Amino acid sequence: MRRHAVVLTILFALFVSVVSVSIVFWEFYKLNKKQYIEHMFTRYALITQIYREYEQNPSSSATLQANLAVYNLEMVQDTHKLKQVLQKGQILKQQTFQTLNESVMFKEGGFYTKKVIQEVHVAMMEYKSKIYFYIETPVGIVLIRDNKMQPYKIWPLLYVYLSVFAIILFSFFMIFVKLRPLIAFRKRVERFAKGDLDVSFKTRSVDEIGVIANTLEDARNKINSMLEARTLFLRNIMHELKTPIAKGRLATAMLKEEKQQKRFESIFLRLEDLVNEFAMIEEVNSVVDRSEFKEYRLVDIIDGAIDMAMVDRERVRVEVDTSIKKHASYRLYTTAIKNMIDNAMKYSDDGRVEIVYRNDELCFESLGACIKYPLRYYIEPFTKENPSKNSFGLGLYLVDSILKAHGEVLAHEYDEHHKKNIFIFAKAAQKK
Numbered sequence: 001m002r003r004h005a006v007v008l009t010i011l012f013a014l015f016v017s018v019v020s021v022s023i024v025f026w027e028f029y030k031l032n033k034k035q036y037i038e039h040m041f042t043r044y045a046l047i048t049q050i051y052r053e054y055e056q057n058p059s060s061s062a063t064l065q066a067n068l069a070v071y072n073l074e075m076v077q078d079t080h081k082l083k084q085v086l087q088k089g090q091i092l093k094q095q096t097f098q099t100l101n102e103s104v105m106f107k108e109g110g111f112y113t114k115k116v117i118q119e120v121h122v123a124m125m126e127y128k129s130k131i132y133f134y135i136e137t138p139v140g141i142v143l144i145r146d147n148k149m150q151p152y153k154i155w156p157l158l159y160v161y162l163s164v165f166a167i168i169l170f171s172f173f174m175i176f177v178k179l180r181p182l183i184a185f186r187k188r189v190e191r192f193a194k195g196d197l198d199v200s201f202k203t204r205s206v207d208e209i210g211v212i213a214n215t216l217e218d219a220r221n222k223i224n225s226m227l228e229a230r231t232l233f234l235r236n237i238m239h240e241l242k243t244p245i246a247k248g249r250l251a252t253a254m255l256k257e258e259k260q261q262k263r264f265e266s267i268f269l270r271l272e273d274l275v276n277e278f279a280m281i282e283e284v285n286s287v288v289d290r291s292e293f294k295e296y297r298l299v300d301i302i303d304g305a306i307d308m309a310m311v312d313r314e315r316v317r318v319e320v321d322t323s324i325k326k327h328a329s330y331r332l333y334t335t336a337i338k339n340m341i342d343n344a345m346k347y348s349d350d351g352r353v354e355i356v357y358r359n360d361e362l363c364f365e366s367l368g369a370c371i372k373y374p375l376r377y378y379i380e381p382f383t384k385e386n387p388s389k390n391s392f393g394l395g396l397y398l399v400d401s402i403l404k405a406h407g408e409v410l411a412h413e414y415d416e417h418h419k420k421n422i423f424i425f426a427k428a429a430q431k432k
Helices: 002-041 043-056 061-070 079-088 155-193 208-253 258-285 298-309 330-347 395-405
Strands: 073-075 090-107 110-127 130-136 141-146 294-297 316-319 325-328 353-358 361-367 408-415 420-427
Touching: 002 043, 002 090, 002 110, 002 155, 043 061, 043 110, 043 130, 043 141, 061 073, 079 110, 079 130, 079 141, 155 208, 208 258, 258 395, 294 298, 294 330, 298 316, 298 325, 298 330, 325 330, 330 353, 330 361, 330 395, 330 420, 395 408
Parallel strands: 316 353
Antiparallel strands: 073 141, 090 110, 110 130, 130 141, 294 325, 353 361, 361 420, 408 420
């Protein structure tokens, strides 16, 4: 999810925009339709007035038709048509109200005014795209077709809605078009981070993404130049260091006094080991090509490490299932295990080490007192607990560097019950 946070945020914004616009248009549609129906329904007052005049003088049917025609109204006289409209028509609005009818009456005492309250039911209906007014009074019923008013049409509002919708989609489409280079740029950065130093960030784009890409391309070129210069420098200096060491060992062999010969030979051997460890550290810290990382059986790697350490196998007890495999650089991982074996044997009380695989972790256990300082002290270069030991203080630093190249980290625990130091090859996300 986090890898596509920008895209998901844009899609969420698009969804919110579309939903918001749709809700606004839907509410506007309902309000607009309601207002339109209210406006049409106001004609019922005019129709009612015309019909009341007809009720007071039923004989003037022609007058009724003429008055209705003036306002584009037409009375439906076909009984079959009237039933169809009443049964299948859609009622848009209906209302019941009372009217007061006054008439002059005569009796023995003279003339008087008679007032009668009548209920009138009015309904506005839609049938086959026509508007009808249905009026029901105590005297009778009438259905009048309005030839002027048209039913409410949604098409104009729908056209506006679709236009706004299209504009929103086009706007977000343009945003995605602009962000598309960013997706390709992210993939190139991932390749670069994995060690593909030949990947190119150069682009012709002149926007913000293009500026960042071209700037990163300049940085990549500078990094490659520095790496090439650094590699050349290290190769030369290693060569220059190994040459006098080799000459010194030859000269040492010519010494007649055995005590001095052994002393100088020990010095040159230590210098040679130091140069080799420096070369290994440099290789680990600059490892970018993981093509040599393959799957190996962990027991095979451990066997190689024991052979490299040149120790008595009886002093190393291995409890690792033969089915466990490790995706690693064989040479580097073997060196890390070899250094851990050397370290355990030098500082253990009985000169033995147990290599155990438990909980998906490779553990190195050895008897002895707990280390005096936190582990981070020992993984710094040129630090060691006992200066008298035959070590340059690079062993655990080299182990830690190799493990980091494999996505792991060196951890330490102390078993108080069995008095054991336990060094662990753990996943980087688990322990530090």
